[in-house]
Amino acid sequence: xxxxxxxxxxxxxxxxxQITAIVVYxxxxxxxxxxxxxxxxxxxFSWQWTSPDVTFSWQYRPDGAKEGISIxxxxxxxxxxxxxxxxxxxxxxxxNPSRRDGSILIKNLDFSDNGTFTCDAKNPPDIVGRPxxxxxxxxxxxxxxxxxxxxxxxxxxxxxKMRTFPVPVQAGVVTGxxxxxxxxLLILIVAIYYLMRFLVARRVFSLSMSKHGxxxxxxxxxxxxxxxxxxxxxxxxxxxxxxxxQESRREKK
Amino acid sequence: MLAILLATIVLxxxxxxxxxxxxxxxxxxxxGVANYDLWYDCTQRNGxxxxxxxxxxxxxxxxxxxxxxxxxxxxxxxIFFLCQLFTLVKGGRFFFTAVFQVLASLFVMSGAIxxxxxSPEWKNENDTYGYAFVLAWLAFPLTLISGFIYIVLRKxx
Numbered sequence: 001x002x003x004x005x006x007x008x009x010x011x012x013x014x015x016x017x018q019i020t021a022i023v024v025y026x027x028x029x030x031x032x033x034x035x036x037x038x039x040x041x042x043x044x045f046s047w048q049w050t051s052p053d054v055t056f057s058w059q060y061r062p063d064g065a066k067e068g069i070s071i072x073x074x075x076x077x078x079x080x081x082x083x084x085x086x087x088x089x090x091x092x093x094x095x096n097p098s099r100r101d102g103s104i105l106i107k108n109l110d111f112s113d114n115g116t117f118t119c120d121a122k123n124p125p126d127i128v129g130r131p132x133x134x135x136x137x138x139x140x141x142x143x144x145x146x147x148x149x150x151x152x153x154x155x156x157x158x159x160x161k162m163r164t165f166p167v168p169v170q171a172g173v174v175t176g177x178x179x180x181x182x183x184x185l186l187i188l189i190v191a192i193y194y195l196m197r198f199l200v201a202r203r204v205f206s207l208s209m210s211k212h213g214x215x216x217x218x219x220x221x222x223x224x225x226x227x228x229x230x231x232x233x234x235x236x237x238x239x240x241x242x243x244x245x246q247e248s249r250r251e252k253k
Numbered sequence: 254m255l256a257i258l259l260a261t262i263v264l265x266x267x268x269x270x271x272x273x274x275x276x277x278x279x280x281x282x283x284x285g286v287a288n289y290d291l292w293y294d295c296t297q298r299n300g301x302x303x304x305x306x307x308x309x310x311x312x313x314x315x316x317x318x319x320x321x322x323x324x325x326x327x328x329x330x331x332i333f334f335l336c337q338l339f340t341l342v343k344g345g346r347f348f349f350t351a352v353f354q355v356l357a358s359l360f361v362m363s364g365a366i367x368x369x370x371x372s373p374e375w376k377n378e379n380d381t382y383g384y385a386f387v388l389a390w391l392a393f394p395l396t397l398i399s400g401f402i403y404i405v406l407r408k409x410x
Contacts, residue, residue: 171307171314178318183325 022046022129024121029135032109039094040134041103042119048126052077055122056095056102059131060087062115072104086112109138254409261406264399265334265354269327271392272361276320280383281368282376288383290372291317312371319364320389326357327396334403341408351403358396365389 023045032038042056055075061068071082072091079093081104090108095101102121106113113136120131281290289295291313295304307313330353337347368386 174311174314175318175321178315179321182318182322 020047022121022123022126024119024129024132026117026119026132026134029137031137031139034109034111034138034140036109037105037107038109038136039103039105040117040119040136041101042095042121042132043100043102044121044123044129046100046123046126048123050098050100051124053124054097054100056097057120057131058102058104059118059120060085060115061118062112065115068116068118074102111138114138257406261399261402262334264395264402265327265331268354268357268392268396268399269324269331271388271395272320272324272327272357275361275385275388275392276324278385280385281389282372282380282386283383284377284380289376289380290383291320291385310371310375312367313375316364316368319360319367323357323360323364323392323396326353326360330354330357330403338408343408345408347403347406347408351400354396354400354403358393358400361389361396362393365393 025043025045027041030038030040040058042058053076055073057070057074058072059068060071069085071085071087072093073080074093074095074097081091081093082088087106090106092105092107093103094105095103100121100123102119116133116135118131118133121129276291278288279290279292280288283289287296293304297303307317330350333353334347334350337345337350341347365386368389372382
């Protein structure tokens, strides 16, 4: 009975290894501080036993670049690290291939190390599979901050200082400034316009005063209003009603 | 005569409504699910809201200001129009109305242009422009035409 079970499982394993491919695992994203070391882990799943000819390859593609370069290779039992590229003297192999671990250690990180690292593992005869990528983000010293907005929504986050940014303007300052200046100018122009009209009317009034001579100082107010009415057609109705009031007052006197 | 007057009023009111909607609706940019921009840019993540402030985007604050000013000026020009309709001398032109309406159209043009030029670096890859943005660009020629009509229009008996 047991032997039959063992036989079936071996046969199934054999079949499965023909169907499924090798699956490579890495992290999704790694964050690290400038100057520190980061360990990029890579492992794989395969139905086959770990072969002595297992290979691990690491490729590096900087942010914004189209192509990547090869920086690490493990094959034939020996590890070959980058000795010409951007990681020379900074790369170390810290994995254990017999335990399916192909991790590398990058020392003394810099901002130029931002990019995508791709690990490709092959376990002969299981060689069909997709490589896996891990994104590396290099930060300067991090400060934990929390920002609470007006509506009470708090956002806890890392303050990332990749490079020095100019001091940001508070939200709404520019908006308020533009609106205030334009409306202020508008009110100023309207005020100046009416002031000019008033001044012109006064000058016309003083001319007419000298013309009419001494007609009584009691009528100063009414004359001024009459002159204003002449120069401002919009206020015709108002001036007319004023005239009537004054005439009625004079009649009463 | 009455037809022209009614058409002018309808055009002006349409402009006003379009400007109001474009300014107040937070839909200058959309990613198909949510609307962003002009007043807030918030996405929902893990049950909470993650909002992008306008601290880094001075141009967005300028667009806000220009749209608000355009709406205010369009409203002022409408009030002026109603005033001048009853108080203007026969044969006079609707000067103040025209000035404010043209200024409103210039403001909305500036706001729309600034947003069009600066938004590609602000928005995400898959975002498209929302209806408020389209309305802003629509408001510009409508207000300009309305302003020119007021320049040409004369008050008759």
